[in-house]
Amino acid sequence: MIIPSALPEKAFLSHAPGYWRDKNVSPSDWNSSTWQLKNRVTSLAGLEEHLVLADEERAGVLLSGNKLAMAITPHYFNLIDRVDPDCPIRRQVIPRIEETLDDPAEMADPCGEDSHMPVPGLVHRYPDRVLFLVTDRCASYCRYCTRSRVVSGVGEQTMQLEHEMAFKYLEQHTEVRDVLLSGGDPLLFSDGKLEGILKRLRSIPHIEFIRIGSRIPIFLPQRITPELCQMLQRYGLWMSIHTNHPRELTTEVREGLERLANHGIPLGNQSVLLRGVNDDPDVMKSLVQKLLMCRVRPYYLYQCDLIKGSSHLRTSVSKGIEIIESLRGHTTGYAVPQFVIDAPGGGGKVPLNPDYILQRDEQRVLIRNYEGEAFEYPEPASVAATELAGVLR
Ligand code: SF4
Numbered sequence: 001m002i003i004p005s006a007l008p009e010k011a012f013l014s015h016a017p018g019y020w021r022d023k024n025v026s027p028s029d030w031n032s033s034t035w036q037l038k039n040r041v042t043s044l045a046g047l048e049e050h051l052v053l054a055d056e057e058r059a060g061v062l063l064s065g066n067k068l069a070m071a072i073t074p075h076y077f078n079l080i081d082r083v084d085p086d087c088p089i090r091r092q093v094i095p096r097i098e099e100t101l102d103d104p105a106e107m108a109d110p111c112g113e114d115s116h117m118p119v120p121g122l123v124h125r126y127p128d129r130v131l132f133l134v135t136d137r138c139a140s141y142c143r144y145c146t147r148s149r150v151v152s153g154v155g156e157q158t159m160q161l162e163h164e165m166a167f168k169y170l171e172q173h174t175e176v177r178d179v180l181l182s183g184g185d186p187l188l189f190s191d192g193k194l195e196g197i198l199k200r201l202r203s204i205p206h207i208e209f210i211r212i213g214s215r216i217p218i219f220l221p222q223r224i225t226p227e228l229c230q231m232l233q234r235y236g237l238w239m240s241i242h243t244n245h246p247r248e249l250t251t252e253v254r255e256g257l258e259r260l261a262n263h264g265i266p267l268g269n270q271s272v273l274l275r276g277v278n279d280d281p282d283v284m285k286s287l288v289q290k291l292l293m294c295r296v297r298p299y300y301l302y303q304c305d306l307i308k309g310s311s312h313l314r315t316s317v318s319k320g321i322e323i324i325e326s327l328r329g330h331t332t333g334y335a336v337p338q339f340v341i342d343a344p345g346g347g348g349k350v351p352l353n354p355d356y357i358l359q360r361d362e363q364r365v366l367i368r369n370y371e372g373e374a375f376e377y378p379e380p381a382s383v384a385a386t387e388l389a390g391v392l393r
Contacts (some may be wrong), residue, residue, distance in 0.1 A: 002285060013098025014251040018078030019050045030074075032180055033223040035140065042176040047094065050077070054085035060095035067309065069152035070095055070267075072140045076219050080249050088245045090276040091313070095141055098321050099309035105344075109342045110305040112346020119169045122158030125348060129178035129209075132166055133159060139183040139219040144272060144313045146305045146342075150296040151184055159184070167200055174206045175245045180240075182213035187223055191231050210235065213270075215242040216257050224256030229263040241296060245277050246286040254294050261295040268299035271337065273323070279315045281326035288327065288335040298337040303352075306344050317341065317352065325354040 017025050029035040046060045049221055053061075064070050072093050080094075081087035087270075109115075116125040123131040133147075141152050150159040170176055179201055186194060201207055212232075212348040216223050218241065232239075239260060243249065261267055268289050271278060278284055288298040301323070304314045320339045327336045340349040358374060359366035365377045 006289045010256045015078035031222050033220055036073045036220055036222050039074050041077050047201050050090050052083045053181055056097045057094050066096035066154055068141055068148040069154050073219050073245040076140050091276050098312035103311045106306045106308045111342045119165040130176050131180050134181055134186050135184035137188050138214050143306055144310050152197040155173050164189040171204055180208040180211045185213050185216050186217040187214045191228055195231050213240045217241050218243045221252040221256035224259055229259050233263040240268050242270050245272045246290050249290045259350040267296040269296045270300045272302045272304050273315055273320050274313045275315045279319050281323050284323050292335050301337040301339045303341040321354050
């Protein structure tokens with residue numbers, strides 16, 4: 001299939017080999033997920049080899065070691081602007097000194113996951129579905145990660161990585177019909193290890209729906225091999241990817257997503273609203289429209305969780321509502337994600353929308369459309385009463 005990429009702001013650009021050009025990386029190395037993982041940028045020296053860092057970034061890198069590790073795949077690193085510290089890509093993965101700021105509203109576990117864990121690694125907050133945290137490692141680390149207390153292995157807590165208790169819990173709890181595999185990033189596992197987990201889940205008769213949450217299609221598209229897609233296809237699952245900025249959707253990413261879609265894997269995207277990254281209606285519009293071109297349905301736009309050290313990345317809630325207002329009616333309905341806040345402390349997702357209801361009583365609802373025009377919709381009871389009055393007259 002040929003996906004158009006004609007409009008410049010929506011162009012899918014390849015970024016291989018970018019900064020690595022002078023290192024003579026062979027195409028076979030570049031296209032290998034093993035090479036990409038081995039050559040991640042993980043140190044200040046590695047960053048400074050390629051970038052001019054701001055003081056805030058240099059200090060942030062030096063202090064990030066016991067909070068959330070820094071690791072950036074060469075593929076993703078190539079998207080970074082060399083000199084601009086406000087680059088939306090580098091804000092997502094390069095630590096800044098602001099991460100050490102103390103905001104009393106922020107928490108290590110902002111979604112209250114630990115208090116909803118009946119067994120280690122399994123979050124059971126909603127009646128019929130669970131979040132199964134299968135690993136604490138990712139291809140690259142997002143500075144706003146909701147699970148930075150455990151992810152990357154250097155934070156405040158460690159993650160239980162033994163899965164047997166979770167499988168036993170799932171076998172016993174017949175009310176669970178939906179399992180989301182996350183972490184960390186499950187696609188970091190080898191095909192064989194991931195298949196072992198999927199096989200075990202599929203052997204539990206009451207589990208109807210399996211999803212994988214992954215940012216690997218964005219950080220490491222080289223991992224989306226035909227063999228992986230063929231294996232996933234056997235287990236009839238869905239995938240939630242995570243992308244925040246249109247520049248992240250490169251030709252390599254688009255090809256990986258297309259490969260997944262061609263293997264019958266329905267794709268949704270979750271974005272996090274981040275200051276200086278995507279808190280702009282035009283940026284979000286370009287992102288969601290590009291996602292549709294990659295056959296990915298924009299699904300959620302999250303208000304950034306109250307994770308410790310995230311104040312420089314969080315926006316006001318009204319910014320998210322403004323973005324949804326700028327999309328709804330102005331672009332394809334499929335492209336409009338649901339804006340949500342994951343209620344602090346563990347209340348679950350709460351949808352937030354622009355207010356389209358101007359007035360409402362028993363007889364009618366006064367609504368406005370995306371252009372601000374008002375319309376009246378009569379409630380069924382009043383229609384029935386009017387009809388009845390006409391018959392009786
Ligand atoms: S990929 Fe997901 S789990 Fe990993 S650091 Fe980013 S947000 Fe956290």
